[in-house]
Amino acid sequence: MNGVHGVARTPRSGGRAGALHRGAPSGARSLAAPDGIVLRVNAEWLRFTGLSREDVLGAPVAELLPEPREAALALLARARDGAHVEVPRHARRLDGRETWWEGDADPVPMEAGTGVLVTVREEPRSRAEALASDELIALRESEQRFRLLAGAMPQIVCVLAPHGVPEYVNPSWIAFSGLDLAATARLGWEGLVHPDDLPAMRECRRRR
Numbered sequence: 001m002n003g004v005h006g007v008a009r010t011p012r013s014g015g016r017a018g019a020l021h022r023g024a025p026s027g028a029r030s031l032a033a034p035d036g037i038v039l040r041v042n043a044e045w046l047r048f049t050g051l052s053r054e055d056v057l058g059a060p061v062a063e064l065l066p067e068p069r070e071a072a073l074a075l076l077a078r079a080r081d082g083a084h085v086e087v088p089r090h091a092r093r094l095d096g097r098e099t100w101w102e103g104d105a106d107p108v109p110m111e112a113g114t115g116v117l118v119t120v121r122e123e124p125r126s127r128a129e130a131l132a133s134d135e136l137i138a139l140r141e142s143e144q145r146f147r148l149l150a151g152a153m154p155q156i157v158c159v160l161a162p163h164g165v166p167e168y169v170n171p172s173w174i175a176f177s178g179l180d181l182a183a184t185a186r187l188g189w190e191g192l193v194h195p196d197d198l199p200a201m202r203e204c205r206r207r208r
Helices: 043-049 069-080 125-152 171-177 181-187 198-207
Strands: 028-032 038-041 085-094 097-110 113-122 158-160 166-169
Touching: 028 043, 028 097, 043 113, 069 085, 069 097, 069 113, 085 113, 166 171, 166 181
Parallel strands: none
Antiparallel strands: 028 038, 028 113, 085 097, 097 113, 158 166
């Protein structure tokens, strides 16, 4: 990471890069070079990440964003292509409390190419709580609709969590297998698949 502050990576004067320290709206801000290495951050960014300035400067900015790495890289690539990109709303625990953040990423012209200025802002708690509550209600209603539909289906349904543990079975599954949800979870879904079909089922799960 040595040499990340070389002249070739210094942003041109003024513009969004100067907003890091001169009168910009409050928010956590990080300026990254065209290769994604962090050049500058403000104090709010250090609070947001929980890291020291020494830890952040010279680090890949994609590793400091809340999104999964591939999603963060895609977000930064769009910004480098000249687009204004929104950073999705997300939760983060700070100072022993849950906080909600959202922001954006913008292109910054530099001598070596196009860098990215990432800005994230903490939402007012009341708004964040209202949004989270609405999402939770919508999720519960969606799950209820699914269970009503699956419960009335003649087809067998066994829903697996991302790690492969069964988390729902419908009545048709119970009638077919003789196993309720607890028994299905103990046996594991692979124990109910014919050995000849198991490789195809594993490949299907891998692709998902």
